[in-house]
Amino acid sequence: MVTTTPLAERMRPKNMADYIGQQHIFGEGAVLRQAIEQKNIPSMLFWGPPGVGKTSLALLIANELNRPFFALSAIQSGVKDIREVLEKAEQLRNFHQQQPILFIDEIHRFSKSQQDSLLGAVERGIVVLIGATTENPSFEVISALLSRCQVYVLEHLSEEDLLAILHRAQEKDSYIKEHPVVIEEHEALFRLSGGDARKLLNVFELVHNAALTQKQNITNAFVLKQVQQNLALYDKNGEQHYDIISAFIKSIRGSDPNAAIYWLARMIQGGEDPSFIARRLLILASEDIGNANPNALLLANNCFQAVNVIGWPESRIILAQTVTYLASSAKSNASYEAINTALSIVKQTGNLPVPLHLRNAPTKLMKELNYGTEYKYAHAFPGNFVEQEFFPDELSGTTLYKPGNNAGESKLRESLKNKWKDRYDY
Template sequence: MRPRKLSEFLGQSHIVGEGKPLRMAIESDRLHSMIFWGPPGTGKTTLASLIARHSGAEFISLSAVLSGVKDIRNAVEQARRTQAAGRATLLFIDEVHRFNKAQQDAFLPHVENGTVVFIGATTENPSFELNNALLSRARIYVLKSLSSDELEQVIVQTLADSERGLGDSGIELAPELGRLLAEAADGDARRALNLLEIASDLSDDGVISRKTVEEVAVGGHRRFDKGGEAFYDQISALHKSVRGSAPDAALYWFCRMVDGGCDSLYIARRVVRMASEDIGNADPRGLTIALSAWETQERLGSPEGELAIAQAVIYLACAPKSNAVYMAYNAAMKEIRESGSHEIPIHLRNAPTRLMKELGYGKAYRYAHDEPDGYAAGERYFPEEMGERRYYQPVDRGLEIKIGEKLQRLEELDRKAEIDAVKKTE
């Protein structure tokens, strides 16, 4: 059922619709190197073959999973012979992100000198996976998942097509059941066709029942792709939903990841990070709850442990937010990396030996518990070369309101101690 001409192609109207750049390039036979980036089953290979057929170019297809430098050289030699005969060659490389740097470099000169027109297909972000030299010579087209309406059209066309589809089989499928199959395919035309084929094989007397559709549809996971673009996009969506105090959205993205097969312990670790980075001391209980959820997942496994992680996700999303600890940590680390190793003030040093005591280690240190209110007002703890620093700036939310008030009181005590010290010296 692969489309043989543009009029049969469904989806991607943003690039192949009337008046769109790629369609205009195809119709005017202006071939150029390009990269199709999108999820599985969205038409990347189909578009490449349609472009070759429309232009009359020789079509050479390689898979980066199965091919190496030798295969690329053979393809280039074939392209040279074709070029000598007056025809262009379109070199299509599926899953091009799986080629290493040397393999990508192997066909780059031949793209540059016009021996081949290169089209690569990838499910991964080209910015991360492909050489800059290759990216600069190819235009990137982003393909989107097909809508349920478009997938329904794929199913309807397949049931009606007697030449390549199921038209001669007499298979019957109610429209509402076709919709269920389309939704289960999750934007993937290839998956929609596979689900339809399985359902037709299981049909009774040529009629696909609701029970059959539900059994077939249950087996499909939503798109996730562990370690790939969708993986990082979804964990990013979860984190930003928590930060944005959107518990329902946070729960949705958590469940999407679990449903897609993500390791729940990975999510638990990231939730602990969220508790420190985005909630911090505004609600320190968030970190405790996140750690408890992680431990629960380790002890109970799935699905009981995932409920505890969901509880933590919702709690953190609803909690008051503060990134004050996160910002303070980054500021302190930045200064340390840039300023070198300052000497530790003598009064803060440990003095376990007589020699150290004779050298003054620990001398004049004021033990805070012996001071009024348990605070040694005016005492200095930074290296002398640095002076005082303020990294931690509590926000006016949650428990950090109280923390900020306390720090302000301590600053007032320090100022008073400094004034008193000046008066004593006068």
């Protein structure tokens, strides 16, 4: 029997017993499992990386509860599509049908107006919304909709989970059972999957077919050889999301605009969300450039605003300009190191008291206790500076911000040296 349906689709779980992973929310006694067993589910958002079971879980819930199921992809659907589905859902309710489930894949790609169009139906109980997202819903989902949904965080699958998924495919899939192949080593399969069940099954299917043809057992070396020869067959639709964004960021950090543009093109070609790329550039502008070139943050912020207004394909030009500028810019992680060091000190030292001269004094009693009385107002002194202590006594003289060795921060270092003399290590 030859089948054209991908193995990952054939192995999609149909019931709770088939579902593997996410024990923290779906194991025996866990909160989501209890809600399903009690047949009382809220609207919810599944947040997690690709291939960890978000879509499968939504389908499984609808199947377990025998609910009508509507599915939309945020990439392909507009407000009109949403309204048509909601009209069908309302008709079902008028005929006293079970409350339908509306599943929206990649809900983070919906615009504000598209998300607004869902809000009324969720509030009135016309549908139970299940949204799947790889992005933090706090940033990507409007607050009114977010407040009406329970957020469940799905995690990368463990090696134990991946092994169980692989064994299930060998035992349950009719084609694999009819054409068994010996798996001598699992490590390469697991490493290439990156905790993604869909990718694991795609790679296994590719390697299984090659092993049948070549009459080979599956070893790590055999897996790697087949994947290198057939990369496009399993790496579809941007499934190397995390590897490519890592290469992209590291190319910019390493001041290579040529490589950075290449990885940008890979993301564009793979259908990556432009706002995701722009948000990563915004973070990089502070983390890796900072005060070495403060204009980097301004440009990255303008880029973020622009791509959210414009969208594809024109956003590629704005992203390319920003990427080449950031990659070519002077680099410094001094601000990043400063806040990390400061947070570490806070964890170690706890809530040290604020010095009296820095405290706020809104009441008479506080003034009588000398709150703020010895504070020196910097603008009342020449050069808008006067030396005084701003740390708790225990941390006096601690240097957290150490300007980098670049033109922009060298000026800052000289200015700070002149002001603070030997108090800080500049």
